[in-house]
Amino acid sequence: MPKVGMAPLRKSQLIDATIQCIHEEGVARSSVQRISKRAGLSPGIVAHYFEDKDGLLVATLKRLNKGLSNEIVRRMADAEQPVDRLWAILDAHFEPVHFAPDTVDAWFALWGMMREIPELQRVQRVYEARLHSNLRHALRPLVAADRVEIVADTISAMIDGLWAKSAQPTTLITAKRARAVFDDALLRLLD
Amino acid sequence: MPKVGMAPLRKSQLIDATIQCIHEEGVARSSVQRISKRAGLSPGIVAHYFEDKDGLLVATLKRLNKGLSNEIVRRMADAEQPVDRLWAILDAHFEPVHFAPDTVDAWFALWGMMREIPELQRVQRVYEARLHSNLRHALRPLVAADRVEIVADTISAMIDGLWAKSAQPTTLITAKRARAVFDDALLRLLD
Amino acid sequence: MPKVGMAPLRKSQLIDATIQCIHEEGVARSSVQRISKRAGLSPGIVAHYFEDKDGLLVATLKRLNKGLSNEIVRRMADAEQPVDRLWAILDAHFEPVHFAPDTVDAWFALWGMMREIPELQRVQRVYEARLHSNLRHALRPLVAADRVEIVADTISAMIDGLWAKSAQPTTLITAKRARAVFDDALLRLLD
Amino acid sequence: MPKVGMAPLRKSQLIDATIQCIHEEGVARSSVQRISKRAGLSPGIVAHYFEDKDGLLVATLKRLNKGLSNEIVRRMADAEQPVDRLWAILDAHFEPVHFAPDTVDAWFALWGMMREIPELQRVQRVYEARLHSNLRHALRPLVAADRVEIVADTISAMIDGLWAKSAQPTTLITAKRARAVFDDALLRLLD
DNA sequence: TATGAATGAGGATTCATTCAT
DNA sequence: AATGAATGAATCCTCATTCAT
Numbered sequence: 001m002p003k004v005g006m007a008p009l010r011k012s013q014l015i016d017a018t019i020q021c022i023h024e025e026g027v028a029r030s031s032v033q034r035i036s037k038r039a040g041l042s043p044g045i046v047a048h049y050f051e052d053k054d055g056l057l058v059a060t061l062k063r064l065n066k067g068l069s070n071e072i073v074r075r076m077a078d079a080e081q082p083v084d085r086l087w088a089i090l091d092a093h094f095e096p097v098h099f100a101p102d103t104v105d106a107w108f109a110l111w112g113m114m115r116e117i118p119e120l121q122r123v124q125r126v127y128e129a130r131l132h133s134n135l136r137h138a139l140r141p142l143v144a145a146d147r148v149e150i151v152a153d154t155i156s157a158m159i160d161g162l163w164a165k166s167a168q169p170t171t172l173i174t175a176k177r178a179r180a181v182f183d184d185a186l187l188r189l190l191d
Numbered sequence: 192m193p194k195v196g197m198a199p200l201r202k203s204q205l206i207d208a209t210i211q212c213i214h215e216e217g218v219a220r221s222s223v224q225r226i227s228k229r230a231g232l233s234p235g236i237v238a239h240y241f242e243d244k245d246g247l248l249v250a251t252l253k254r255l256n257k258g259l260s261n262e263i264v265r266r267m268a269d270a271e272q273p274v275d276r277l278w279a280i281l282d283a284h285f286e287p288v289h290f291a292p293d294t295v296d297a298w299f300a301l302w303g304m305m306r307e308i309p310e311l312q313r314v315q316r317v318y319e320a321r322l323h324s325n326l327r328h329a330l331r332p333l334v335a336a337d338r339v340e341i342v343a344d345t346i347s348a349m350i351d352g353l354w355a356k357s358a359q360p361t362t363l364i365t366a367k368r369a370r371a372v373f374d375d376a377l378l379r380l381l382d
Numbered sequence: 383m384p385k386v387g388m389a390p391l392r393k394s395q396l397i398d399a400t401i402q403c404i405h406e407e408g409v410a411r412s413s414v415q416r417i418s419k420r421a422g423l424s425p426g427i428v429a430h431y432f433e434d435k436d437g438l439l440v441a442t443l444k445r446l447n448k449g450l451s452n453e454i455v456r457r458m459a460d461a462e463q464p465v466d467r468l469w470a471i472l473d474a475h476f477e478p479v480h481f482a483p484d485t486v487d488a489w490f491a492l493w494g495m496m497r498e499i500p501e502l503q504r505v506q507r508v509y510e511a512r513l514h515s516n517l518r519h520a521l522r523p524l525v526a527a528d529r530v531e532i533v534a535d536t537i538s539a540m541i542d543g544l545w546a547k548s549a550q551p552t553t554l555i556t557a558k559r560a561r562a563v564f565d566d567a568l569l570r571l572l573d
Numbered sequence: 574m575p576k577v578g579m580a581p582l583r584k585s586q587l588i589d590a591t592i593q594c595i596h597e598e599g600v601a602r603s604s605v606q607r608i609s610k611r612a613g614l615s616p617g618i619v620a621h622y623f624e625d626k627d628g629l630l631v632a633t634l635k636r637l638n639k640g641l642s643n644e645i646v647r648r649m650a651d652a653e654q655p656v657d658r659l660w661a662i663l664d665a666h667f668e669p670v671h672f673a674p675d676t677v678d679a680w681f682a683l684w685g686m687m688r689e690i691p692e693l694q695r696v697q698r699v700y701e702a703r704l705h706s707n708l709r710h711a712l713r714p715l716v717a718a719d720r721v722e723i724v725a726d727t728i729s730a731m732i733d734g735l736w737a738k739s740a741q742p743t744t745l746i747t748a749k750r751a752r753a754v755f756d757d758a759l760l761r762l763l764d
Numbered sequence: 765t766a767t768g769a770a771t772g773a774g775g776a777t778t779c780a781t782t783c784a785t
Numbered sequence: 786a787a788t789g790a791a792t793g794a795a796t797c798c799t800c801a802t803t804c805a806t
Contacts, residue, residue: 006765026307031800042767044804053801105306112303115296115360116217125361153364153372154349161352169306170316173344181344188379197790223776233792235778240790244776388786408689413779424788426782435780487688494685497678497742498599507743535746535754536731543734551688552698555726563726570761579769605797615771617799622769626797 011049011059013039018060023102027109032056058119061110064103065127071095072134082141089131089138093159094182099166099175108167132156142190151189158182202240202250204230209251214293218300223247249310252301255294256318262286263325273332280322280329284350285373290357290366299358323347333381342380349373393431393441395421400442405484409491414438440501443492446485447509453477454516464523471513471520475541476564481548481557490549514538524572533571540564584622584632586612591633596675600682605629631692634683637676638700644668645707655714662704662711666732667755672739672748681740705729715763724762731755 075088266279457470648661
């Protein structure tokens, strides 16, 4: 069975299994054994490819961030007008896949672990810094210079808030409604 | 040591210890053992007063919600103008104590457990429904009828978003900054 | 509330509760707390009246043995013929109350604890010795001298076997059937 | 230490340890910890091979039943006359190993747990049904048709009764004496 | 490359018991 | 006479991790 070049495939399998496991069984029940079984692999494999469980969780966060990031880049390429750069970022965030229950669950769970897994913080900090920088950059041609920062923060907060709400099992907010609420607010923020 | 009428005191001690423990040691390290030791009590006491750990966590969520709720009620009593009712709700949310690291950490951690502890969901659902109703009620005299709902959702999302951000260890957002961001957005939402 | 002369009543309440608790919740779930709650009393009461849990269990065994013993004595008083003495013993054992599920469950559970609670052994040993002696005495006029011992052992084994069978949750043997099986065998043992 | 194909060996080790532990330390003291230590293994191993403690106990009951069952089958193979089939069953039950203190203790302890571990009941029910069927089959050529059932029940009750008696720490009955009592009774049951 | 056997620490929980009131 | 608050040890179980194969 051992083949060469299995690394990327195996890693991907395990990350997928992690997201699914968190979604379907909950963080507390997402043990290495359960995740690896779900991936059709043995528990030892996690150490093999990710050193330890934290490594797998960090890789999962990276994958989620990367997915969003790629989405943004793809849309940026099509941007013609300055405002299109902002829409690229926003549309990417409201892509159904990022509001999909499994994605949101995993993301939320990883957020909850940050305090206890510093590497998770580091990854997130880097990612958020870049995102925020993109956001400010996109806003610069659209709002007054002294409002760029505060509008960026507002947008950021709203996205997180809507995400957090949609991640809660008690929520009544759908992805579509989230988008509507957001657009309504954005209109007013940009004048 | 055994005395009568210790129930309220002991419960309070344990809830305090839970919040502190989550804040200082992290959710994952907040075992019944550690929480009770922090309260200066034995592990068995949790079962005595709360049936089990989930019971303690639910009681903690109720306490946090109650704290916010009381704050709102207190401020509502002083409201003279319609707009004061809205401020009562908002000011309560931005009270330093609700942005204090220990409070926010505990709140966030409890949110993260809702998927796995249904009773937590139930409590939160009831609380949020009431809060949202209050918010809509306060907004009615201030915005057009057809915008009440969406503005309420926006406010709600922003508060949660700013809270979530301030709970993240990677955050650069302070309570004060959160308030500033929020007020700036609110101004525009209310016209 | 404290009254004088409550001792016998309280003890009786607790013994009843013990039997019921073992029957309805199982030995493993028959804790001092559960037993005392079932008796409508506090957990501390057990220490008060029985020193500790073992004391309560020993008292329960004594009560069960005493019940059977009384039954035998009562019937013995009516015995006119030699053979009536044997029937007194046997009829007492097959009294519906001694095949009642709660009684049998408790008895069986107490048997299972004997190895770990020596006092239970002592009580049982004394009781069985007396019973066996009664049995031999009753058999003496009925069978050959050299068969008294072995018939006594056989009767004893059959009673225990039928009891044990009826105590098993898998059993299909009813009290009535047990009696029929026993009588059929006895007929042949006595010639 | 990790090797492949250890499953059967480990399982066997743990079942042996369970029987020994119940015998030497008592059911109440037969914790997973103590059993596994006695087997020279770690506590986690029980979950690894048997899912949980109940699984180990069920496996232990199966092993005990299987031992008796094998003994019967072995003797059946040598049966030449109809009556030999009956002796095969009876001799198997009175094999010294089945009256050995450790075996009897474990058996008795498992019986006592049936009320609380349904799977134990299921296993026992299946086993007893087959045994009883064998017994009736063996008796058919030996007693009148209308007595097959009652004699089977009597034999069954006597075996259980003698077993139960020999399992009691208060007992004075040895395996040899048990056999003598049984044979004496059987002689009369078969005419 | 991948397995799965094995570990042992740590989790929540249950319990008999003690004791001030 | 009776309570019920409080304890802390012991229970079962889950888990991340290690490692021979």
